Amino acid sequence: MFKEIAGQEGPKRLLQNGLRHNRISHAYIFNGPPGSGQMEMALAFVQALFCTNGTEEACGTCLECRKLLHGNHPDLQIISPDGANIKIDQIRELQRIFSYRSENGNPKAYIIDQADKMNVQAANSLLKFLEEPPSPAVAILLSSNGKALLPTIQSRAQWVAFSALDPMLMLQKLSDEGVPDAIARTVVHLAAGLPACRELAGQNWFAEIRNVVLQLGKESAGRGGSPLITAQQSVFKAGLGDHLEMIFDLFHLWFKDMLQAQANRHDRIVFIDEWEFISKTAGTRSAGAWVSCMAFAAESKKKLRYNMNGQLCLEQFLLNVGHAVPAWN
Structure with a gap:
């Protein structure tokens, strides 16, 4: 109705x-x-x-x-x-x-x-x-x-x-329906429309993928661990290799959050549950460097569509990001 x-x-x-x-x-x-x-x-x-x-x-x-x-x-x-x-x-x-x-x-x-x-x-x-x-x-x-x-x-x-639905409107609807805020805030930036958001939020693998991206994002910034080893164990050995495009989409949002933090746009942060880390890390690189990282994510998605080996594609991406992001001080 x-x-x-x-x-x-x-x-x-x-x-x-x-x-x-x-x-x-x-x-x-x-x-x-x-x-x-x-x-x-x-x-x-x-x-x-x-x-x-x-x-x-x-x-x-x-x-x-x-x-x-x-x-x-x-x-x-x-x-x-x-x-x-x-x-x-x-x-x-x-x-x-x-x-x-x-x-x-x-x-x-x-x-x-x-x-x-x-x-x-x-x-x-x-x-x-x-x-x-x-x-x-x-x-x-x-x-x-x-x-x-x-x-x-x-x-x-x-x-x-018809116009595109406002992500904040979709976020409110999903929150009213009991979708956890961290998941809801993420899916409204990835899926088009409420039905697609609900479907994505209901996938068990989505929360796993989100957690993996957060871990890889922190490790790529030099916060301990090795992103290549994590990728091998948490993505490919864990059976999440079929969701690489989603991983790159999430990384795009992660780097965009760094730009939003630099601009003091707290209300636009997607990974709000990681605000403490994002606020400390955003200033370690220039806006141009974070934009380059976003470009790496977009380019990696293209490589996947041209049938590049998934593991090699993710490893190259992490290496590129690691060179763009300095070690944690």
């Missing part, structure tokens, strides 16, 4: 006003960055549209609401890419299903996730469907790149603009 969706007050008002005044467009384009809650908003909108007891907000208890919540409402179809694209056969199947009228007399609805991934044939087939639906229907196209849709599709739909 709308009230359960964090942020996106503009899209909520637009859609609820349409429901309240019975001015529903036959097609919408929900456009915004990944993780901005487009699917959740689309489902809340369809639920309110089908609900027999509500107007701009679904009741959540009527038969129509329960069917939708259970994912088995016959008047809602959801299409996602089949492989890399949405294909014409998927649109043709949608047309076949919609050739039958709704049993309850309501308009049917369909949601196309990642609509910008329709191939040319599918997009042209959808255009005809938008122009001449066989029965009353509401189309909701979800996209992070709506301008990639056919201009003729764009002109026949109402645009609904």
Whole structure:
């Protein structure tokens, strides 16, 4: 339901006003960055549209609401890419299903996730469907790149603009749900949207990876230990080698925290549980040196994607960082 969706007050008002005044467009384009809650908003909108007891907000208890919540409402179809694209056969199947009228007399609805991934044939087939639906229907196209849709599709739909969720808003929601603050503060800077944040926070390996990065970050600053030995034992022997990209993402945040500390931006620190160490260490190098360390992390992720050996990649990264960061005094 709308009230359960964090942020996106503009899209909520637009859609609820349409429901309240019975001015529903036959097609919408929900456009915004990944993780901005487009699917959740689309489902809340369809639920309110089908609900027999509500107007701009679904009741959540009527038969129509329960069917939708259970994912088995016959008047809602959801299409996602089949492989890399949405294909014409998927649109043709949608047309076949919609050739039958709704049993309850309501308009049917369909949601196309990642609509910008329709191939040319599918997009042209959808255009005809938008122009001449066989029965009353509401189309909701979800996209992070709506301008990639056919201009003729764009002109026949109402645009609904979504914005990236504020990390502090997501942090508050996660904290309210009982996610530990240290984990919540980290995931909101790594995952796009609340569902992805919840999923990442629930992974047992994530807390382990976070702890490993903290240990490696301290050792690379010369605070005892050998980062290469730690990497061997705590990453590869511990079976965490499949999460190297996440390790580099976390290191990027770690070095960024050093810059935030230099600028006295305490409220922007991600690893706030390590503030004492960060505040002491940030001034041991110039801002440019910390930026270089962030660049090492980004470059290491690229090397992984080009199939560089993972252990070698991490070891090279730690050596580069060690040369950039002086020994602890």
